[in-house]
Amino acid sequence: MNRLKDATSPYLLQHADNPVHWFPWGDEAFEEARRRDVPILLSVGYAACHWCHVMAHESFEDEATARLMNDLFVSVKVDREERPDVDAVYMEATQAMTGQGGWPMTVFMTPGGEPFYCGTYFPRPHFQQLLRAVAQAWRDKRDDVIAQGQKVVEALSGQAAIGGEGAPAPDVPETAVRDLARTYDEANGGFGTAPKFPPSMVLEFLLRHAARGGDGLAMAEGTLEAMARGGMYDQLGGGFARYSVDARWGVPHFEKMLYDNALLARVYAHWWRLTGAPLARRIALETCDWMVRELRTPEGGFASALDADSENADGRPEEGAYYVWTPGELTEVLGEEDGAYAAGLFGVTEAGTSEHGASVLQLRADAGDAERYARIRAALLEARSRRVPPGRDDKVVAAWNGLAVAALAECGAYFDRPDLVAAAGETVRLLRETHWRDGRLLRTSRAGSPGTNAGVLEDYADLAEGLLALYGVTGEPGHAGFAGELLDVVLERFADGQGGFYDTADDAERLWKRPQDPTDNATPSGRFAAAGALLSHAALTGSARHREAALAALGPVTPLAQRHSRFAGWGLAVAEAALAGPLEIAVAGPAEDPRTRDLHRAALLSPLPAVVAVGSGVPLLDGRSPVDGRPAAYVCRDFTCRLPVTEVGALQEQIRTTAGR
Structure with missing residues (x-):
């Protein structure tokens, strides 16, 4: 019996017809393992994952392998994108045991959830041998197996969190630039060797650092140009693949993820904002257009991904055939x-x-x-377009849609594309109507139906980031208000009492470890994303509580900047905003007056980290009014403002001189 047929996850539905008797993650699976006195086999992946498909075709669709799994284990299938908390704790165990990780992730664990043997992809003959060996160890060496699981849990549960005290000092970003330069690939752009992943958060940091007069722009531009000109970027349809298997960004791993493209569209837009590079403008717009064309759902959200595989001319699935x-x-x-x-x-x-x-x-x-x-x-x-296209994972993930809202709102404003701003607004409408329930956020929906999994820290933080960006573009106070509601939940439910945040809420399902990882992965860490949104919200509202929480959350940036700055890009970007202020720019004047629009646009195009208020409904606008009947802009830090200006050139000069070095 396969229990996945009613799942909302496209990944789980891909396995609904397997001969494996899959369970979804939940109490029923653990109770069944205890009843049968067998281990649990946990398989974690996601719908667009190439090697997940390979293992599925080789093993999970194979009757002989399925019989072994059904006879010897309780098998549990998890979509890592729906349950990032489950993925996080077992990936930590996998990396600790094997020195590496990846998907599909394969974990053998006790009926109590303690992992005792971990791996990733296994070819079918090896996998069948492994199934028999693990089952025999469970029968013959039960005490050793249980002790191994308990040892792993105790070791990982006792690990100290990455330390650091408060906001980074002004010299920390330069330390990080020097650290990044050690692994920068001068010939090909990017950091390290193959495979190469888009370093989106690091690039955002380098652009912000350069805007304040610091070093590192050459590394950012070299990487941005190389990625855009290589095969990792779809030269026909736009949009970036997940990563490049070679150092030159030439041959991609073909899956295309919403989160990569949302982050990169925004980074390319910020590159254009800083330098005016035509390539930056083209890539930002093409990437946004690709997201709207290929990932937009009928309900107004954005699907998670396009698959790596599609049918080749012979009708067989092949990676990259499209x-x-x-x-x-x-x-x-x-x-x-x-x-x-x-x-x-x-x-x-x-x-x-x-x-x-x-x-x-x-x-x-x-x-x-x-x-x-x-x-x-x-x-x-x-x-x-006449070829068979890759499959689409059409679930809507709150965090990644928040990233898309930020990118679409800003690109729409910079490049005079109101359709992109409107798309961002529709996404917010969907998330508010479908994902926001009784003051809490659900992580996913599909076809307009909400999922059952609670939002994690990144969902609240990335959506708040998107809402604040959209408010800065539209001046609609409801967006800023919703961001404030989300951040209240962050402060009340995710805080760890030591200046940081857990990745799950205090009332979330209890795993053997409450996940708390401050480092960036493919997306900004929840902790650093929360710090950025809290800092921006404080700049709009004057809330000392939110600013203090933001600065405290940046504690790990300082130790990470010494040797591991590639994993702290978003924290470093937020630190740059804190060092710049961020600038608070209030624009006062009738929305229909073209002079107001000109000042507003100049404020949004500030190369320095800035929060822009326009319209009404936020404290930064209180007491800021037109001057002698002319729209005016106020450039402030900590709610202390310079004299208002009514000309775009004067505003640009104030921006340049208020937070520079």
Whole structure:
């Protein structure tokens, strides 16, 4: 019996017809393991994961392997994106036992939940041997197995949290820049060696640091340009893949995630805001357009991901089949002359840059003939649309939608795209109507129906971040008010009593460890995301409580900046905002007056970290009024303002001189 058929998770539904008798995570599975006196086999993955599909096809769809699993274990399937808390604690155990982690994650544990053997992907023959060996150890060496599980739990539960006292000192960002420079790839951009993941939070920090006159802009620009020109960026349709398997950003792991694209669209927009780089503007807009075109759900939210795999010409699933090209395929679509031109432009070779002689499109230099490039790109995109597209994980995750709201709101404002701002507003409407229940946030929904999993810290923090960005663009006070409600829950339910935050609320399901990780992963850590939203909220409201909580939450930034700054990018970005103020810019004047709009736009384009208030309904606007009937802008720090200005040039000068070095 498979109990996944009623799941809301697309990943669990992918396994609903397996011969494995899967249980969803819950008390029923643990009770069944105790009743049968067998271990639990926990399998964790996500819908767009290539190697999860491989293990599913090899093992979970195989009758012989399924019989072993059913006879010897209680098998539990978890979508890591729905239950990041479960994923976090067992991934910590997996990394501690094996020195590495990844998905699919495979964990054998006692009926009490203590892990005693962990791994990731196992080929079918090895997996079958492992199933028999673990079952035999459970029968013959039960005491040793239980002791091993208890030892792991005790060791990990007793680990001290990363320390640090309060907000980083002014010299900490420079320390972090030097640390980042140690692993920066001068030739290819990015940090470290292959595989390379988009360092979105680190790039945001470097841009903010450069805006205050610090070093590091060359590292940010080198990485941003290399990612945009390589194969990790979809040169036809826009949007970034999850990571590059090579150092040159040439060959991607093809899954495309909402969170990567939301973070990167915002970073590219901020690169444009700081430097005016045309490439930055193009990539920011194309990425936003891709999110709206490919991930928008009918209810107004954004789906989580597109799969890595799709059907190839033979009808078999193949990673990247939707995206790659051969010279012959280019010629078939474009003709001989344009086909040869496109092959040279996009780096498509007879040998191929990916598997089976196909190539991932790259654009290492701008096309000389813009009209021809646009015509070829449109023709290839139309031809590609006739291929079988990758599957879509259409669940809506609150945190990642919050990141998308921030990106769409700011890109819409910067690039005069009110449709993007409107899309951000629709997403907020969905989240408020579907995910917000009795003063608490649910993590996911699907097809307009709320899920059952409680929101975690990143859900509250990233949504608050998006709401505050959207308020700065629209001036609608309801967005700032909703952010305040979310942050009240953060302070009341997630605080650890020592200046930090747990990743789960105080009334969440109790696992063997309450997760608390201050470091960034693919998205900003919940702790640093909360710090950023709290700091912005304090700048709008003057709340000392929120500012003090934000600064205290930045404690781990200082020790991380010494040697591990790649994992503290968002904390460093928030520290930059704190060192800059952040600037508080209040714009007073009728919304319909073009002079108000000009001042508002100049405020939003501040390269220095700033919080912008316009319209009404927030304390930063109290007492700020037009001057002699003319719209005015007030540049403040800690609610202490300079003289109001009524001209855009004067506002830009005040911004430049208020929080610089």
